Amino acid sequence: MVNRYYCVKCPKTIKSSYELLVFDQKNDPFMPLTEYYADCVKRYSANTAKSYLNRLMEFFTWVGVAKTNQLLEMKWDSNPEMVRVAVEYYLMDELRCKVAAEDSYLYVNLTRKSPLTVKSFLSAIKSFYKFACRARIYKFANPLIDIQSVINSVYLDKSGERPDAPRMPEISGTEEPISYRKITDSYFKMGASEWEPHIINDRYLPDRVLEAGHAVGWTLREKIATLMLFETGARVSEVVELLIGDYRKAKRETEAMTFSKRSYGKRVKYIQFSPNTAKLLKHYINHERIKYTTGSKQLNDLNDNDPIFVTSRGTGLKREAWFYHWNKAMKYNGLKLNPHKARHWFVTTRMKMIYERAKDESEFHRYKEQLIVYMKWRPQDTVKAYEHYFNQEESRLIQLEMHEQMKHTQHEYIKNKTNYVKNYLLITIYIPPNNNY
Incomplete structure (x- = not known):
């Protein structure tokens, strides 16, 4: 008791x-x-x-x-x-x-x-x-x-009709009323009465986001984290707060171990990203990351508890700090998109591939349960009922196929974008020569 x-x-x-x-x-x-x-x-x-x-x-x-x-x-x-x-x-x-x-x-x-x-x-x-x-x-x-909500409420546009003059009170009738609702300052904000998943079926969405990031000067760190969000379906904190040990202890160089919402910090699941992103990640750790840390240590010399992504001061990057770079890019490009939508995009894309790939109902349910286990979704009872035949390697192959499809779509996006700097997105698949990975 x-x-x-x-x-x-x-x-x-x-x-x-x-x-x-x-x-x-x-x-x-x-x-x-x-x-x-x-x-x-x-x-x-x-x-x-x-x-x-x-x-x-x-x-x-x-x-x-x-x-x-x-x-x-x-x-x-x-x-x-x-x-x-x-x-x-x-x-x-x-x-x-x-x-x-x-x-x-x-x-x-x-x-x-x-x-x-x-x-x-x-x-x-x-x-x-x-x-x-x-x-x-x-x-x-x-x-x-x-x-941040408190800061935003302070800096709301409250200018009046007359330039360089204080706003007249609303009772005067000389000003247009301010049309905004009171912004709650609560960190946990209540939403709708029933949660529903979002379906995002824009196959160019990762490329639009990377393009927006390029426009505001994203570094390799922001680009890699964004690629990992779309390629893995992980939450922001599960990507940007990864540790060196999470990557080094994974079975493959295209994977990392990470925590989930209900694991209380324990590494209970793996996330899988593309080979190109894996190469970029190693390049960031061995070259870009060193600029902001002491000791000039590369991947093999770092401790397991060292963060993968670091700030300009050399401290571990946190979800809140990473939001600043994401929001800056979205605002510049007029995209109303929070990074959690990358997770919804991933699920939508995987489900679409499952529908296209499955030959019969049995295969469809097997693929679907593989996705459930990978995402660490509830209900747990449903997951356990299927775990006895869950084939992790088959799920990896499906996701690798999805990454190849994203690569093809990326090149298609570049080709069709006439007013776009074509060399930009190629950085996500280009690795400088003579680097031993």
Whole structure:
């Protein structure tokens, strides 16, 4: 039986500044929630305060179980990134939500299995850390706030009709009304009531994105990461936060081991990319990467825990930092596209190939289940039912065929693009001579 966080009302015979005490899984007083509830009842109705407390006790109970199983190292006062990871996993694993990455925040979509308390939980956890920051018992900024949304709301175009003059109030009737909705500052933003996959059937999409990146001066790092997103179907963090050991320990030079949403950092799946991208990746590690790191170490000399992709300061590249380069390219070229769409494009392309390749229904289902296992999709029961005949090598061959098709499409795109710098996309398949790979 799992020990849970719980609360006890203070007996009337005892004088205390707290209406109730919250205890953790070890039956020790948990003062952060105790003090939060005391503050909460002053700001909200009694029902809301108790509802928020219940949601938070459920969350911290789940965190305690995850820590016991060595799946998560989060504490209530961990840094914002660790708190966000814990909340994300809780939303997916416990509350059965779909969580998709956007520009600088995560989009939360309910499913048929999601409880009605999801919105209440997100409000509660944001309220808790707002209190903790205000009370100075949490030393970081509120992890449930999306800083970029705050910045964007500050810099919205609020200029008036008269040049070089402050905007008149709306009641004056002399200004056009500002047509924008209030932008929520939440890091986890609620989406539609039911999640549906996106179908993206533009075969030139990878080339359009690379073209946009070229226009804004993407380095080899951004180009390789983009190629890997489209070729592997992986999430942004699963690509840009790869470690040297993830690549070096893989079975083939066209593969890398990586984590998934539910693996809590454990490397539980492989991703497969094209031979050309593998050559570019080695070239980046052995040449471009060295410019920003100390020691001038090449692939064979680096430690397994060293990041593959690094910033200009030599630190490991993170998803949030990589978004800046992606968004810059998309804005310049007028493409309304977040990098998660590369994953949808990959699935759409693979499914189309499966339909074209399968000779009968049995073969179609086998190919489909290979894709499910590769993507590490749920439901797990469905995956396990087919794993006994899953042929990983066959799946690799299908994906290699897809990479060849992408290469052919790329050349076709260059050929048909009259006002395009033809030498650009060729860099994705060109490796300088005399390099020993």
